[in-house]
Amino acid sequence: MAPDLRALAEHHGLTTAYDDPFEEGAARPVPDATLRLVLQGLGMDPGGAPSGPGAARRMTVPRGAECWLPPGLKDAPGWGIFCQLYELRSARNWGIGDFADLTKLAGICGAAGADFLGINPVHALFLAAPDRRSPFSPSNRRFLNPLYIAPDLVEGVAPPGDLPALRAAESVDYPAVARAKIGALRRAFDRGVDRAALDRFAAEGGAPLRLHALFEAISRDMVDRGHGAGWRDWPEELRDPGSAEVRGLAEALSDEVRFHIWLQMIARRQLSDAAGAAREAGMRIGLYLDLAVGEVPDGSSTWSGAAAALPGLTVGAPPDMFAARGQNWELAAPSPAELVRTDFAPFREMIRAQLTEAGALRIDHAMALWQLFLIPEGASPAEGTHLRYPFPDMIAALAELSQRHEAVVIGEDLGFVPKGFRRAMGQANVLSYRILVFEQDESGFRPRRSYPELALACLSTHDLPVLGEWWRGTDVEVRRRYGLVDAEQSGAAAAHRRTERAALVERLRRSGTLRGRVPAAAAELPEEVLDAAHRFLARTPSLLTAVRLADLVGPDIQTNVPGTTDEHPNWQPRSPTDISRIAAHPRFARITGLMRAERPRPAAPDAPT
Incomplete structure (x- = not known):
């Protein structure tokens, strides 16, 4: 060099x-x-x-750049519940959890004493390619996934004949759900909608909304013609939204464009209703939304230019002991030069789109505020490099929006965390993300006093099994079955899991949250251990703790197995428990009861007379 x-x-x-x-x-x-x-x-x-x-060489937090925290949270730490929205099962949904289910669940969780209800990212994906289902690989983070619309709440929608099969399925069949929902919604749209309201929404959304809707309309047309849903598989003349050919197609598809704008209007209204229900249920924080780290290179955001993406590069992680070849997340990387040139308008607008309804926002791979690992397209992750971002400006913009919208910010700081990053997060009131099964060192599970105050603590996340399956070592077997590890590595991992189980029981016993004799060798997770683990988290100093709904009512199958695509039904498992039976479910009632006892919600101030 x-x-x-x-x-x-x-x-x-x-x-x-x-x-x-x-x-x-x-x-x-x-x-x-x-x-x-x-x-x-x-x-x-x-x-x-x-x-x-x-580029900035220090993680300097500007004076006054502090994200919002609810008044009184340090005196009365909170807790909440998180789930995958699509996994919710109800007698009225169309084979996928939707915003009406979210509204109902918010009432259930609020009544149980929860301060927030968290869900997976609900960003726009590809309606023309519904099996591109990972919520962390969005087409555009500023807009919503219309598959979460509750169609029965939309005037003029008639249910299709295949609803019983969709509702009975154990996994979400995204193509079938998309055919049923989008088809029924389109027929309702064609029968007539409130055009004045639609025009107002379109005007408020401006060019970004119009371009996203145009992308979706062209994407559908391209798939019908045998092309891919992403713009990189379109004819050359359609890859530039400013081309004469795109302008001509926009006119030809104008009704389809308005349909996609209408879908965004309905989705935004229904999500707003769910946010309102969370607040009305007494939650101090409300809805907790999740922000993916980036957008795919062939989606709406990169096509329209909103992503401000660096050409020829994708985001990932360098080789490490857990992924010898490194990782390529196949996401576009924003240009720090373009962010500075536009006074961070793309970043601000993307964050603002989340905080319209969110009382808390989890930022996936929060280290992106400081640096991203960039990989040339087509190259090995080993050929990548870290690129620093203008951290002081980005954290200042994030804090400003957090304060304006009164939203808590949680930074997912797992994996390689640069030196000083967690300290800077703390200075900016960005909560750390602490997972019980990762909080270990050479002496075993860390004591609860080691958890920081500015943190959200939980048992696991979407890339990990529920605690019962962790106890059984199902994830170890799954990784062996899919060829992610060899037989020797799998055997070593299984032996280590037995050691971990004993260490967890010991830590819970020493913490005083587990009493009596509980065998670490038990084949199935003892209910006492599940209770004690939640009680342990509730007694940490962390301002927030989260209960994973799947730990209480299912599904037991792992949400996502990193390193797999179609080998595992990633982002598809549905809950075996109908939402109408959640409140009375013995495990839900027991765990939420102990969380309520450990972290009682403070009494609301007296209303003025």
């Missing part, structure tokens, strides 16, 4: 080497081609010399 290329790259916030996870003290140099590609994407001449202001 030429010295001037290295100096230029480092000046603009790129790492030119990263630690080798398999050889202590060694470093892996970043290929010259990667550095040139990133510099070109930033608008820099790779052959030039460093000039002008460089």
Whole structure:
């Protein structure tokens, strides 16, 4: 590598080497081609010399940049429940949990004493390719997934004949759900809607909403013609939203465009109703939404330019002990230069779109506020490099919006966390994300006093099994079955899980949350251990703790197995428990009762006379 290329790259916030996870003290140099590609994407001449202001080198939190926390939360820490929205089962939904189910669940959880109800990301995916179902691979984070619309609440919608089969299914059949829902909604739209309300919503949404709706309309047309749903599989002349061909198609598909704007209007109204129900149920925080770390390279956001994406690069993670080849998340990377040029308008608008209804926002891979690991498209993750982002400006914008909307911010800080990042998060009132099964060191599970105050503590997350399956080691077997580990690694992991079970029982016993003799060798998770684990989390100093609904009422099957696509039914398992039976479910009643006792909601102030 030429010295001037290295100096230029480092000046603009790129790492030119990263630690080798398999050889202590060694470093892996970043290929010259990667550095040139990133510099070109930033608008820099790779052959030039460093000039002008460089990338931020310190995680400086500007004075006053503090995210909002509910008054009294430090005196009376809170708790809540989170779930995957699609997994909810009810007698009225169409084979997928929807915003009406969310409204009802908010009432149930609020009555149980919860301060928030969290769900998976509900960003717009691809209606023309409904099996692209990962909520963490969105087409556009500013808009909503219309598959979560409750069609029976929309005037003029007639139910299809295949509803019984959709409702009885154990897994969400996304293509079938999309055919039923979008077909019925389209027929209702064609019969007539409130055009004045639709025009107002379209005007408020402006060009970004129109472009997203146009993308969806063209995407549907392209799939019907044998192309892919993403714009990279479209004819060249349609890849630029400003082309004459796109303008012509927009006119030809104008009714379809208005239909997609109408879908966004209905989805936004129904999500807003759920947020209102959460507040009316007494929750101090309300809905807790989840923000994916990025958008896919062929989606609405990159096509319209809203993503401000760096060309030819995707986001992932470098090789480490858990993923020897590294990880490629196949997400577009925003350009820090473009964010600065636009005064962070794309970032602000994307955050604002979440906080319209959210009382709390979880930011997936929160380290993206400081840096992202970028990989040239088609290359191995080992050929990637970290690129720093303007952290002070981004954290200031995030804090401003958090305060304006009175929303708690939670930063998912798992995996490789740069030195000083958690300290900076704390200064900005961004809560850390602490998972019980990860809170271990060489001596076993950490004591509850080690959990930070500015944190949300929980048992597990969507990439992990529920505690009962963790206890059985089902996830270890699943990874072996899918070829993610070999027989030797699987055997070692199974043996380690037995050690972990004993260590968990010991920690719970020493903490005083588990009493009596509970065998760590039990084949199934003892209910006493499940209770004690929740009680343990409730007694940590963390301001928030979360209960995973699946731990209480199912489903038991793992939500998502990282490293798999179609081998495992990722993002499809449905709850075996109808939402109408959740409140009376013995485990739900017991666990929410103990959480309520450990973290009682403070009495509401007296109403003025």
